Amino acid sequence: MTTTLFTDARKVDADGEVDGFWMLVDGDVIVATGSTVPGSRAAAGVTGGVDAARASSATSGAPDDPTAGGAVPPPADVTVDLAGATLTPGLIDLHTHGGGGHAFDGGPDDLDSGLALHRRHGTTRSLISLVANPVPVLSRSLGLVGDLMRRDPLVLGAHLEGPFLAPDRRGAHAPHFLLEPDAATVESLLEAGDGITRQVTIAPELPGGLDAIDRLVSSGVVAAVGHTEADFDLARAAFDRGASLVTHAFNAMNGIHHRDPGPLVAAVGDERVTIELILDGVHVHPAVAGLVLRSAPRRVALITDAMAAAGAADGDYRIGELAVTVERGVATLTGTSTIAGSTLTQDAALRIAVLQAGLSAVDAVAALTLVPARVLGLDAGGRRAGTRAPQAGVARSAQDSAQAGVVRSAQGSVQAAGGRPPLGRLAPGHAADAVAWRDDWTVARVWAAGRELPVG
DSSP, rough: OOOOEEEEOOOOOOOOEEEEEEEEEEEEEEEEEEEEEETTTTOOOOOOSOOOSSTOOOOOOTOOTTTOOOOOOOOOOOEEOOOTEEEOEEEEEEOOOOOTTTESSOHHHHHHHHHHHHTTTEEEEEEEEEEEOOOHHHHHHHHHHHHHHHHHHHEEEEEEEOSSGGGGGOOOOOOOGGEEEEEHHHHHHHTTTTTEEEEEEETTTTTTTTHHHHHHHTTOOEEESSSOOOOHHHHHHHHTTTTOEEEETTTSSSOOOOTTTTHHHHHTTTTTTTEEESSSSSSSSSHHHHHHHHHTTTTEEEEBBTTTTTTTSSEEEEEETTEEEETTTTETTTTSSBBOOOOHHHHHHHHHHHHHHHHHHHHHHHHHHHHHHHHOOOOOOOTTTTOOOOTTTOOHHHHHHHHOEEOOOOOEEEEEEGGGGOOOOSSSTOOOOOOEOOOSSSSSEEEETEEEEEEO
């Protein structure tokens, strides 16, 4: 395979910032990293990887230390000089419905075009989110996502945001398509989405809601509490049953009251739970977003919840069969004040996190990379957010390993689900997904699986 050496970057990822950063990519995987800056915490030695020996004048670093590296970059077939630009991992979006004028419940061309818009803005891996629809329609949409996954490995799967939602918290979902999560319906959707559905939003107070969470989790699907009337106690019960995510915090759920804390306080206090947050300045005020981000460090995943108008002009759109009006970038159900998704891209969320919510660059990048990877078990740890580690000395069963999304190669390296390299860090063994940023945190260049993607 072709090797590519990235040089002279300011690396920013969940592990911190490193100046003079270099990174060697072989095919679709990062195989070595280091720093040319004396005194950098990345200057101790080369980090492992099958081609680490190419790095001259360097000693071996700990194989799980992504900041250890040599002062002299190794040779490579191609060199990319980043001239001091900031380099981060590729961004990961757990919740997006479309973009560029295209909705993800459309056809294959809509899926391709919507994803292309978000990739130009730094999102290299995406879950395809689907709104409530009749089960046969959802099954057909899941089939299209499955076809897409087979030809586009950057697609992580599907997120069913409907149909298991509380009617009075439905947001921009058609009320007549909402269903109770009875066993037959859950099984039907699990069968249609086998290997495709990675995440399901559910209101746990619906009849059969908690049992449905049991079934989703046992199938390796992330259960997300959202579009719900759940109070603090019911949310805690859902988390104890295995729900490990909150769908777009504050929106379509009870808020925080000093005598009725609601589901979000339950989530903040539970280390097993990750919290989705739409940081567009519309869904949640940046000051409130900052409070949540500080209260649940490294457990907030910034999402877009983008609909078709993301990256497109104001005007009239649809979410499912519902009419949406977009004015000055804010999407609402036509004739109402109900917010109907966003027009956000993840690079804009990063800018708001740093410039308005007061987050450090390291923590903001983590919220768009490592945190969402961990939700799906696609980080180097390989364990989905909310799952517990096996007891010491107890061998993990094949079923446990599958649910945790982690396998080990013959060489002993940790890989994410399906044998893929893990996501979320600029570190050896990880997927070669990266974004180069200008000084104002706008996207300059994007790579996914080692391949440069169009930005202009």
